[in-house]
Amino acid sequence: MANYRRTLVIGDIHGGLKALKQLLDKAKVNHNDLLIFLGDYVDGWSDSAEVISFLIELKADYQCRFIRGNHDALVNNWLKTGDANDKWMEHGGQSTKDAYRNIDKSTRELHIQFMDNLENYIIDSQNRLFLHAGFANLHGPDYEFHKHMVYWDRTLWEMVKCMDSNLSTEDEFYPDRLKLFKEIYIGHTPTTRIGENKPVNFQNVWNIDTGAAFKGSLSMMDIETKEVWQSDPVYKLYPDEDGRN
Template sequence: MRTLVIGDIHGGLRALHQIMERAKVTTNDTLIFLGDYVDGWSQSPQVLDFIIDLKTKQNCICIRGNHDDLLLEWLDESKENLLWYKHGGEATVNAYDLVSTATKQEHIAFLKSLENYHLDDKRRLYVHAGFTNINGVNFEYFPGQFYWDRTLWETALALDDRMKTDHPFYPKRFTLYEEIYIGHTPVTRIGETTPVQKANVWNIDTGAAFKGSLTILDVDTKEFWQSEPLHQLYFDEKGRN
């Protein structure tokens, strides 16, 4: 009965299958998806189909990512966004050419059901990007920060490892939770390919949208499993630049 957290998938269903197999996931495991299920590789609709079906078989907690919110705007409101189109949305738009109206409605319902964050009984917080309110997620004025913010991760990277939690300059946000699990900002940007811990923040986005791998991590043991790099699994696609 493990709790397993999964990083940003970005339409890479083949990678999702790989990590499920490599981690030997069973129906007894709780799966926490950190969002960004779509945009990048060609199987965004199939990723949503897979997770929707998986939720009927085991406990899955699905967090909202910024790319998921952008897809919802396009599917539900026909809202055009050229910037989104250039950052992974093009592959998603093309993939939905082959999706039925009924399936699109199922996907809209799923995207609307996504959670902004999840806090478990051990004070471990799971959120796609971060939060800005120094009093915690319950006091966040702007919900979009949960799936757009980068300041939480940037602060964690800049923090002096020697600073104690009772130091007056220590970020109060970090003291509110035992651990914080995020995605959104690939660790490949700092030259890493595996999950990175800074302070009590764990970044699980290992660059699956680009040339990195998809990661699943056991939050209790910190053991993790990774897929092959996505550009190798989708060798005939360009992915995101």
């Protein structure tokens, strides 16, 4: 990922297209930037289908890479099979079903193609890992027996948030899986759950999900400078909706 003006990583959108547009404007994103989206584009606010269409258009004009989130996998499965399990419906699925109510078949097919081509994770030239959730295997995400773990796992985040901040990489108790990468960027678990409304760093892990699906903002970070841009709290942009609250 060389020769970019900035590498910008974006947290979980969850149907909040208004927040995404606001964020791109605030950060003055241009064609020399690389945008890495950490997944969960759908399930939450009413613009889930419109978010996917917007990302497809964005990719045509900007340098983008898109990671698969657990909600994206669930929606892709529903679009293909019609399977709407109860758990998905309870966690934003109904809003997505509603968003696709008037979406024509050809557009649905484009969305399926987009979601089929999402990446499970990215490792850049500086050995930085980008993925939606985490990984448990001590040898890294490529060794996970169940490939879906990278967009469902919470153990990586649970581990680092409990670690002694003074623990060095040379310490015998330092987790081996953290030594595999220079930095790790994730979403999936809102930082608002620990009372933080901005991206949070523990050890070499950065969590960029700042609760856009709930009462938080959508966030973007420059991975070199660590500068952060945030939308308004997304619920304020959709005042007549409940999102996933």
